[in-house]
Amino acid sequence: MSKQYETVIGLEVHVELATKTKIFCSCSTEFGGEPNTHTCPVCTGMPGSLPVLNKQVVEYAAAVGVATNCSITQYCKFDRKNYFYPDNPQNYQISQLYLPICRDGGIEIETAEGKKIIRIHEIHMEEDAGKLIHDEWEDCTLVDFNRSGVPLIEIVSEPDMRSAEEVIAYLDKLRLIIQYLGASDCKLQEGSMRADVNLSVREAGTEEFGTRTEMKNLNSFKAIARAIEGERSRQIDILEDGGKVIQETRRWDDGKECSYAMRSKEDAQDYRYFPEPDLVPVVISDEWLAEIRAKQPELRDEKRERYKEEYGIPEYDIDILTASKRMADIFEETIALGCKPKEVSNWLMVETMRLLKDSDMDPEDIRFSPSHLAALIGLVEQGKINRTVAKEVFEIMFGQDIDPVSYVEEKGLSMVQDEGALRETIEEIVKNNPQSVEDYRSGKKKAIGFLVGQTMKAMKGKADPAMVNKILMEILK
Amino acid sequence: MAKNVITDETIEYVGILAKLELSEEEKENAKKDMANMLDYIDMLNELDTGGVEPMSHVFPVHNVFREDVVTNGDDREHMLANAPDRKDGCYKVPKTVE
Numbered sequence: 001m002s003k004q005y006e007t008v009i010g011l012e013v014h015v016e017l018a019t020k021t022k023i024f025c026s027c028s029t030e031f032g033g034e035p036n037t038h039t040c041p042v043c044t045g046m047p048g049s050l051p052v053l054n055k056q057v058v059e060y061a062a063a064v065g066v067a068t069n070c071s072i073t074q075y076c077k078f079d080r081k082n083y084f085y086p087d088n089p090q091n092y093q094i095s096q097l098y099l100p101i102c103r104d105g106g107i108e109i110e111t112a113e114g115k116k117i118i119r120i121h122e123i124h125m126e127e128d129a130g131k132l133i134h135d136e137w138e139d140c141t142l143v144d145f146n147r148s149g150v151p152l153i154e155i156v157s158e159p160d161m162r163s164a165e166e167v168i169a170y171l172d173k174l175r176l177i178i179q180y181l182g183a184s185d186c187k188l189q190e191g192s193m194r195a196d197v198n199l200s201v202r203e204a205g206t207e208e209f210g211t212r213t214e215m216k217n218l219n220s221f222k223a224i225a226r227a228i229e230g231e232r233s234r235q236i237d238i239l240e241d242g243g244k245v246i247q248e249t250r251r252w253d254d255g256k257e258c259s260y261a262m263r264s265k266e267d268a269q270d271y272r273y274f275p276e277p278d279l280v281p282v283v284i285s286d287e288w289l290a291e292i293r294a295k296q297p298e299l300r301d302e303k304r305e306r307y308k309e310e311y312g313i314p315e316y317d318i319d320i321l322t323a324s325k326r327m328a329d330i331f332e333e334t335i336a337l338g339c340k341p342k343e344v345s346n347w348l349m350v351e352t353m354r355l356l357k358d359s360d361m362d363p364e365d366i367r368f369s370p371s372h373l374a375a376l377i378g379l380v381e382q383g384k385i386n387r388t389v390a391k392e393v394f395e396i397m398f399g400q401d402i403d404p405v406s407y408v409e410e411k412g413l414s415m416v417q418d419e420g421a422l423r424e425t426i427e428e429i430v431k432n433n434p435q436s437v438e439d440y441r442s443g444k445k446k447a448i449g450f451l452v453g454q455t456m457k458a459m460k461g462k463a464d465p466a467m468v469n470k471i472l473m474e475i476l477k
Numbered sequence: 478m479a480k481n482v483i484t485d486e487t488i489e490y491v492g493i494l495a496k497l498e499l500s501e502e503e504k505e506n507a508k509k510d511m512a513n514m515l516d517y518i519d520m521l522n523e524l525d526t527g528g529v530e531p532m533s534h535v536f537p538v539h540n541v542f543r544e545d546v547v548t549n550g551d552d553r554e555h556m557l558a559n560a561p562d563r564k565d566g567c568y569k570v571p572k573t574v575e
Binding site for chain 2: 025027028037039052084085133138141280
């Protein structure tokens with residue numbers, strides 16, 4: 001390859017909002033119900049049914065807009081996008097084309113070359129479609145409308161990204177902002193955050209954009225990165241062979257690591273958008289907007305600054321703790337119960353992260369309560385249990401959120417405080433291990449480690465290592 | 478005679494968009510009807526609408542909202558009663574191809 005190519009990427013990100021009900025009816029949005037148990041005439045497109053807008057959808061959408069530095073369209077409307085497909089019972093999707101709720105924003109990402117702004121073209125509100133299930137036994141398709149009418153926002157970026165790394169950084173930043181706002185849980189795997197990638201390549205140094213393709217079906221950060229690399233080289237190969245890239249929609253198959261064409265521009269659909277006559281305009285007054293602004297929680301960047309000043313913990317810790325809203329919440333709530341920040345941070349960063357990784361869970365899935373973590377830290381500080389035992393208790397707590405205080409009591413895990421009993425055990429061990437004693441006395445100071453280990457074993461881990469050391473030294477003197 | 482002319486291609490295309498299969502006779506009638514409708518709408522062009530906001534709704538009403546509270550329960554049996562065919566609690570439709 002003689003020429004140098006630059007990749008130009010823009011994203012369309014769909015985010016499922018965390019409302020309790022659908023966007024236009026009072027059906028539950030809860031995930032995983034029996035098929036069609038969360039449906040009504042509105043979300044199944046029955047003739048004569050009328051949509052009524054969920055106020056919370058407007059609040060979440062505007063909150064995301066404010067947090068991503070957009071200007072809020074204070075007079076906004078919905079439009080009808082017409083298409084026929086069995087997942088869309090009305091034969092149209094209610095969306096926003098002419099007056100989307102947010103426009104002209106942007107967020108800052110960190111790249112290898114430093115900070116960079118990715119501009120946001122617009123954010124609009126719309127409804128999700130139903131789910132199609134392909135029947136295994138019969139040659140037919142089954143439709144479940146539980147998801148039909150679940151509120152979405154679509155965040156459309158400008159073509160400002162130049163690599164898979166930038167795309168991931170942008171998505172990660174977006175995910176954290178929205179999670180911190182509580183507007184969505186943004187889980188790619190479960191589909192509450194979905195990204196379509198618009199990608200083109202051009203010779204380095206040229207101003208004009210190449211022909212772009214749109215890629216769908218990307219449900220993990222890894223799949224997105226692979227799809228970008230795959231599509232970039234596919235387009236470059238075409239250009240190097242003297243061909244032309246066709247503007248089309250492609251579907252990424254992550255298993256086969258390749259994409260295939262779904263539809264080209266020639267058969268692009270004519271959606272015949274028109275203003276939605278069943279819904280009245282949304283007017284976001286200055287007062288309402290001020291209220292939404294006032295309700296904005298502390299976002300990650302602000303939190304990082306505050307952690308640095310208030311808790312004095314290392315930046316490395318701060319990055320990990322604030323990488324999830326749930327983690328940051330547990331951290332702050334545990335500290336509020338009187339624990340030392342660094343101590344709490346250690347439990348979260350080391351033990352919690354390890355257990356999450358082992359059980360393939362997200363921080364959002366953490367079950368133990370801050371009060372129980374605080375109680376466990378208290379037990380260690382008061383010398384009731386040592387760290388080894390504490391880690392074992394924590395593992396149980398991580399799985400079942402037990403109360404560590406009563407657990408330690410029930411299982412008899414408290415450290416032996418009776419110095420007399422401990423001394424007896426140690427004397428016994430010293431007597432039975434003359435070689436180690438001799439080694440120690442002849443200058444091999446390390447030999448004491450063996451004796452401490454033997455003592456801890458005999459005490460079933462319930463001795464205070466400091467006390468064991470002290471007694472051993474006295475005996476061996 | 479109408480001023481607007483609807484071509485065969487246009488009527489064919491509109492038919493495809495609306496998922497309608499029209500006979501030759503129906504197409505000819507539809508062409509005439511559409512041309513007349515466009516002529517009628519063209520009367521609006523006689524007015525200067527330069528300073529007029531586009532209207533999307535006839536009532537001067539805005540901000541009609543619902544609070545985010547679940548009030549609909551499971552009404553699957555009623556809903557599926559309208560389905561031409563059903564299976565496993567779902568609407569059964571001809572196989573869709575991606």
